[in-house]
Structures are given as structure tokens and as C-alpha cells.
Amino acid sequence: MIKVMFVCHGNICRSPMAEFVLKDMVKKLGRENEFLIASSATSTEEIGNPVHHGTRRKLSQYGISVEGKYAVRLTKRDYTEYDYIIAMDSYNIRNIQRISGADTGGKICRLLDFAGGGDIADPWYTGNFDETYEDVLRGCRAFLEKLGF
Numbered sequence: 001m002i003k004v005m006f007v008c009h010g011n012i013c014r015s016p017m018a019e020f021v022l023k024d025m026v027k028k029l030g031r032e033n034e035f036l037i038a039s040s041a042t043s044t045e046e047i048g049n050p051v052h053h054g055t056r057r058k059l060s061q062y063g064i065s066v067e068g069k070y071a072v073r074l075t076k077r078d079y080t081e082y083d084y085i086i087a088m089d090s091y092n093i094r095n096i097q098r099i100s101g102a103d104t105g106g107k108i109c110r111l112l113d114f115a116g117g118g119d120i121a122d123p124w125y126t127g128n129f130d131e132t133y134e135d136v137l138r139g140c141r142a143f144l145e146k147l148g149f
Contacts, residue, residue: 011041
């Protein structure tokens with residue numbers, strides 16, 4: 001089983017978008033039983049809140065539901081539980097390391113590291129959920145290619 005944890009600041013925009021995009025992709029490949037995919041936040045600001053309406057609206061355009069997802073915070077234990085801890089940007093890499101400690105297993109990276117590098121802009125600030133979706137999609141595709149899917 002491949003265990004993937006996506007991480008952003010609040011767990012209401014980018015990381016749940018990546019979680020549900022990847023879940024949709026592996027389901028379409030008929031491989032959903034081979035993955036455990038989740039998402040979390042490095043902050044406590046949005047804990048318990050539902051996915052941002054902009055992310056919900058963007059994913060619904062592709063028939064992807066985020067029903068039942070509420071923001072949760074990354075824990076130190078998540079580092080041992082997951083094979084990949086995938087951040088949306090460099091800022092959250094530092095925050096992940098503050099929570100989990102040193103990346104002794106080489107599990108922490110940015111999603112776009114699989115697609116040539118770069119940070120995924122936070123649509124909470126930019127308002128551009130289309131751009132964020134395109135980056136998430138590109139990163140998830142490259143991640144699956146790296147895994148051989």
C-alpha cells in the first residue's frame with residue numbers, strides 16, 4: 001500500500017484538492033485499493049472547517065466530490081504512518097519539519113518536485129483556483145508516473 005499525505009497551511013484549499021484529484025486518478029486506473037491518500041494542515045487556523053468553496057466548485061467541474069472532508073492538522077505520528085509527505089510549497093516544508101522532526105526517511109517533498117519543481121500558489125490569497133488545479137493535476141500526474149502508473 002502506498003500511503004500519501006498532502007499538506008498545506010490550512011487543509012481547506014490546496015492539500016484537499018490534491019488529495020481528491022489523486023484519489024480520482026487512482027480510482028480511474030482501478031488502483032484505489034493500492035493507495036491510502038489523505039491531507040492535512042500545518043496550522044490550526046481551519047481545523048474542523050470544510051473544504052473551501054472555491055476548491056469544491058473547481059473539483060465539482062470534474063465530477064470530484066470532497067463530501068465529508070474537514071480540515072485536520074498534521075501530527076508527528078503521520079511521518080511514520082505515511083510513505084510520502086507532500087507539501088504544496090516550500091513554506092510548508094519547514095512547518096512539516098517543525099511538526100515531524102528531521103526528514104530522516106526522505107519522505108518530505110513538494111508536489112511539483114515531481115514535475116520539475118516549484119510551489120503551488122495558495123488560492124486563498126490569489127483567488128485563482130484554476131491555476132492551482134492545473135498545478136495540482138500536473139504534480140499528481142508526475143507523481144503517478146514516478147511510481148510507474
